[in-house]
Amino acid sequence: DVKVTQSSRYLVKRTGEKVFLECVQDMDHENMFWYRQDPGLGLRLIYFSYDVKMKEKGDIPEGYSVSREKKERFSLILESASTNQTSMYLCASSLPRTGGRHQPQHFGDGTRLSIL
Amino acid sequence: GQNIDQPTEMTATEGAIVQINCTYQTSGFNGLFWYQQHAGEAPTFLSYNVLDGLEEKGRFSSFLSRSKGYSYLLLKELQMKDSASYLCAVRDSSGYNKLIFGAGTRLAVHP
Numbered sequence: 001d002v003k004v005t006q007s008s009r010y011l012v013k014r015t016g017e018k019v020f021l022e023c024v025q026d027m028d029h030e031n032m033f034w035y036r037q038d039p040g041l042g043l044r045l046i047y048f049s050y051d052v053k054m055k056e057k058g059d060i061p062e063g064y065s066v067s068r069e070k071k072e073r074f075s076l077i078l079e080s081a082s083t084n085q086t087s088m089y090l091c092a093s094s095l096p097r098t099g100g101r102h103q104p105q106h107f108g109d110g111t112r113l114s115i116l
Numbered sequence: 117g118q119n120i121d122q123p124t125e126m127t128a129t130e131g132a133i134v135q136i137n138c139t140y141q142t143s144g145f146n147g148l149f150w151y152q153q154h155a156g157e158a159p160t161f162l163s164y165n166v167l168d169g170l171e172e173k174g175r176f177s178s179f180l181s182r183s184k185g186y187s188y189l190l191l192k193e194l195q196m197k198d199s200a201s202y203l204c205a206v207r208d209s210s211g212y213n214k215l216i217f218g219a220g221t222r223l224a225v226h227p
Contacts, residue, residue, distance in 0.1 A: 004158070031213050040124075042203065042219035043159075050212055058214075090158070097146070097213040102164035104149060105215060109158045 003027070004108035006091050012114045019078040021111050023091030031094045032074035033105060034058075034066060036087040043090065049074055050096070081115045088112050118142045120218035122204050127224045128194055136189045136202050136221045144209025150178050150189045151203040153220070159203055163189070191223075199225045 007022035025032065031050050035043040035058075045058030047066040055066050063085060067075040074093075078085055089112075092105040119141045128134040140148070147166040151159040165171055165180035165187060177190040191198055201222045205215040 033214075035217075040219055042120075043205075043215075043217040045214065045216075048212065048214065056212065094213050097207070097211065102147060102149070102166070103213055104161035104164065105213070106161070107151075107158040109156075 004091055004093055004106050006089075006108040006111050008111050009109065010112050010114075012116060013078075013081050014116055015081060015083060017078075017081045019081050019113070019115075021076040021078075021089055021091075021113070023074045023076070023093075023108055024072050025074075025093040025106070026072065027093065027106070028071065029093035029106075030071070030096050031105075032068065033092040033094075034064075034074065034076045035090045035092065036060070037090055037110070038087050046076065083115050086113060086115045118206075118216050120204055120206060120216060122202075122218045122221045124219070125222045125224070127226065128191075130194055130196060130225055130227050132194050133190065133192050134194060134223065136191075136204075136223065138187045138189070138204035138218055140185045140187070140204070140206050140218075142206050142208065142216060145182065145206060146209050147207040148178075148180055148187050149205045149207065149215065150176075150187075151205065153201045153203060155200070162202075194225050196225050196227070199223060 033048040049068040094105040150162040153159040163178040201220040204218040
């Protein structure tokens with residue numbers, strides 16, 4: 001089974017702090033994704049990566065950056081945390097889409113981040 | 117623009133059948149996924165449709181009509197453990213396996 005592990009289930013930080021969320025997958029997946037999940041809005045894509053050192057902006061990248069130095073690890077960085085970044089953060093990984101295969105994304109359990 | 121709509125909440129009775137609808141308007145389409153998410157847990161993959169028609173997997177089935185921009189997830193013989201949120205997601209045509217999610221439907225199954 002694919003295992004996607006997020007470093008913390010719950011995290012409390014203060015406004016202005018630099019925050020690191022870590023995600024590790026054990027299935028040698030090329031693609032990795034960071035989402036935030038808010039009530040009534042569903043999952044929204046922040047950033048994704050399709051290879052080591054490669055990154056692409058998603059739909060809501062403002063205030064965030066990412067790092068992918070190794071294939072198995074994808075980090076989300078809040079440069080200067082603000083209260084509107086309080087949310088559930090979900091990491092996912094997948095194989096590349098090839099041919100007609102569905103290649104679902106596999107998710108971690110999430111990090112509930114509170115910014116005070 | 118990208119728009120995926122599904123009902124916010126549904127309730128159903130144990131043993132019954134429930135259908136959760138999803139309509140989408142997206143600039144590209146390369147398949148539709150359904151995920152299940154129990155409270156406080158990771159979303160888990162349920163089903164995938166890329167061609168029109170019905171895909172059956174045990175008690176769960178998923179249907180797709182690309183011309184209508186419409187899908188549904190059918191859950192039969194409901195069990196209490198089926199109480200969860202069900203997320204509809206469309207894969208875009210970027211080639212990066214990116215998904216666009218609806219807001220999710222929270223299903224409550226009662227005795």
